[in-house]
Structures are given as C-alpha cells and as structure tokens.
Amino acid sequence: MSATAGASRIQRVGVVGGGQMGAGIAEVCARAGIDTVVAESDAAAARAAGERVAVSLERAVQRGKLDRISAEDALARLVFTGDLEDLADRQLVIEAVTENPDAKAEVFTALDKIVEDREAVLATNTSAIPIMRLGMATGRADRVVGLHFFNPVPVLPLVEVVSSLHTSADTVATVESFARDALGKTMVRSQDRAGFVVNALLVPYLLSAIRMAESGYASAADVDAGMELGCAHPMGPLKLADLIGLDTVAAIAESLYEEFKEPLFAPPPLLQRMVQAGLLGRKSGRGFHMYGRA
Missing domain, CATH: 1.10.1040.10 (N-(1-d-carboxylethyl)-l-norvaline Dehydrogenase; domain 2)
Structure with a gap:
C-alpha cells in the first residue's frame, strides 16, 4: 500500500474519550477535514467534550492560529455522542480514555464487537500500557496499534507509533500515512515496551x-x-x-x-x-x- 492510498482511505475517524487528549485528537482530525465522531460515557460527558473542543478552537482563532471559517468548518465535522455504537462505521478508532489497563481493555473488547469493518484500525493513545494487552482483548490484534499523541495535541507535532508482536505491517503503514499526510504530524516508531520512547x-x-x-x-x-x-x-x-x-x-x-x-x-x-x-x-x-x- 502506498502512503497516499493509506491516507485517502481514512475518511471516518472515531475517538473514544473526550477529555484533554481525546478532545485534542478530535480537534486535529476535524481541522484536517475528517469526519470525526467522539464517543463519551454518557450524554453529559459528550456535551462537555464538545465544549472543550469549541473552547480550544476559539482560543486558536483569538491567537491568530486559525481563521474563523476554518474553526466553524472543523466544528461542523464533529459529532459528540454518549453511545459507543455510533462508531460502528468508523475506519479508524482512537481510544483516549483514562490511563488504566482494565478500562482500556474493556473499550477494545467493545469496539471489536461494534466496529463493522474488520479492516478498520483500532488505535490507542496510551502513554505506557503494552499494546499487546489491548490487542489481545480483541479478535483482531493485527489491526491494533499504538498511536500516542502529545499534549497539547493541536500544537505538538509528534506521534509515537507502537506495534505489538501481532500488529500487521499494513496497519502500521495505514496509521503512519494518516498521521503524516492527513494530520501533518511527525512520527517516531517504538517497540512495544512500557513508556515507549x-x-x-x-x-x-x-x-x-x-x-x-x-x-x-x-x-x-x-x-x-x-x-x-x-x-x-x-x-x-x-x-x-x-x-x-x-x-x-x-x-x-x-x-x-x-x-x-x-x-x-x-x-x-x-x-x-x-x-x-x-x-x-x-x-x-x-x-x-x-x-x-x-
């Protein structure tokens, strides 16, 4: 697969968790022109996530980093939901819930049942938890990868790409192409060791x-x-x-x-x-x- 092909096929992204990191990831995806759905634990948390992104976009406008029309367009590409089932049609889902291995594994088990496309990539924004543990919580460990952004996501250019022993080369190529060509990020690769690089x-x-x-x-x-x-x-x-x-x-x-x-x-x-x-x-x-x- 070429880098261009990998980037072009990711048109629908899901983000699980709308906290500081999840909101930032959703924002950069929407600013890149990507249809983005953010799933939170309930409707109230989903509303809070939406407000978090709106505040960040407004801050970028006020600081001259983003024009008003682009900010409004980004918001229009975002959907916030309290139902994980709304991620069923996503091609890439990025998990960004609390840094707890059991909580993350539970999300991956649920996503494995919900996301319909078996070629879809399930990524985690974990800072340190082994990717293998999360991959083995699914029936598609070859499609599970670490995609670790840094805070604040709209500002810092780095993404760590972390493969488990099961992650396929195609999965890595897809997320690297997406992060580089769609989001404009710079990547470093890491082995699946706690803390990564x-x-x-x-x-x-x-x-x-x-x-x-x-x-x-x-x-x-x-x-x-x-x-x-x-x-x-x-x-x-x-x-x-x-x-x-x-x-x-x-x-x-x-x-x-x-x-x-x-x-x-x-x-x-x-x-x-x-x-x-x-x-x-x-x-x-x-x-x-x-x-x-x-």
Whole structure:
C-alpha cells in the first residue's frame, strides 16, 4: 500500500474519550477535514467534550492560529455522542480514555464487537500500557496499534507509533500515512515496551524531580527554575508534571515499574498522596504549583 492510498482511505475517524487528549485528537482530525465522531460515557460527558473542543478552537482563532471559517468548518465535522455504537462505521478508532489497563481493555473488547469493518484500525493513545494487552482483548490484534499523541495535541507535532508482536505491517503503514499526510504530524516508531520512547526517558526524570522536592532538597519553584534557567528547558519538570496530570504521571510510572522492576521507576509516596488528594496539576487547579481552576 502506498502512503497516499493509506491516507485517502481514512475518511471516518472515531475517538473514544473526550477529555484533554481525546478532545485534542478530535480537534486535529476535524481541522484536517475528517469526519470525526467522539464517543463519551454518557450524554453529559459528550456535551462537555464538545465544549472543550469549541473552547480550544476559539482560543486558536483569538491567537491568530486559525481563521474563523476554518474553526466553524472543523466544528461542523464533529459529532459528540454518549453511545459507543455510533462508531460502528468508523475506519479508524482512537481510544483516549483514562490511563488504566482494565478500562482500556474493556473499550477494545467493545469496539471489536461494534466496529463493522474488520479492516478498520483500532488505535490507542496510551502513554505506557503494552499494546499487546489491548490487542489481545480483541479478535483482531493485527489491526491494533499504538498511536500516542502529545499534549497539547493541536500544537505538538509528534506521534509515537507502537506495534505489538501481532500488529500487521499494513496497519502500521495505514496509521503512519494518516498521521503524516492527513494530520501533518511527525512520527517516531517504538517497540512495544512500557513508556515507549518519550515517556521511558521523560518520566524517570520527572520522578527524580518529585523526589527532590519530597525530600526537601529543593523547593518545587527552585527545581523548576534550575532546569529552566540552568538547562534552557522551556518548562521545569514539576510544571511539566502538572501539565501532563499527576494521575497520568503516576500511571505511567506504575507501568514502567511493573515492566522493568526498576525501583527508581516506582511512583514516589508524595506523588501517590497528591493523586489520592485530587491534586492533579493544572486540570484540578493545584499540583506542585497553583493554577486557575480548569
């Protein structure tokens, strides 16, 4: 299959989950001219997802990144639903629910029964969960692949493409062509290992920063200032952890530790307590720093 053929055959995309990542994925698909359906857990969550995308598009217009007509056209290509059955005719479905292996596997089992085209691709936006586990929750593991976007999806150009031992070459070619030619993204390939490329490198660094703050070695503000001003990082590690979401950081750390049994990959107690307390970073208004409520 040629790259062009792969891109042209994906005209109908579904996204499962309309949170921060799912909404961003849906937005870039709609902005690329693709018929996009976002499925949430119920009608109220679907409405919230629609509002999330509308706010993001309006922000892009106000910042001069998108013209008003293009934003309106993108919204017109989006449908938000509380019924997973509405994804039956999709050619590509991208799962973006909470970073929990059981929850994701349940979605894939349901999609396997719902999506009618047996050649359709079922992709996951997981940050760290093995693709094989999700593929084996279906009867079409050869059509299951990791398609990991980065936050904020409309801004960051990278997508990680992750194959399991069962993922077919045609599936990989299809999603790579789609991400590159339809969405204008840049791709890196990864083996099916917890954390893939980016988070396998990034998250241990974030955990080290959390341990430094936890021990009182340095304040959160000083840790971030040190890396921003001393290493020219655009954002300090604790600000970045807040942006990602401390629950997501903890989930990735748990996946890394489960796979590699490296003690430094385990989530520090402070991170676990903050997640238990609902102090998740930007999305909750408080993490290692304070924010206006999302």
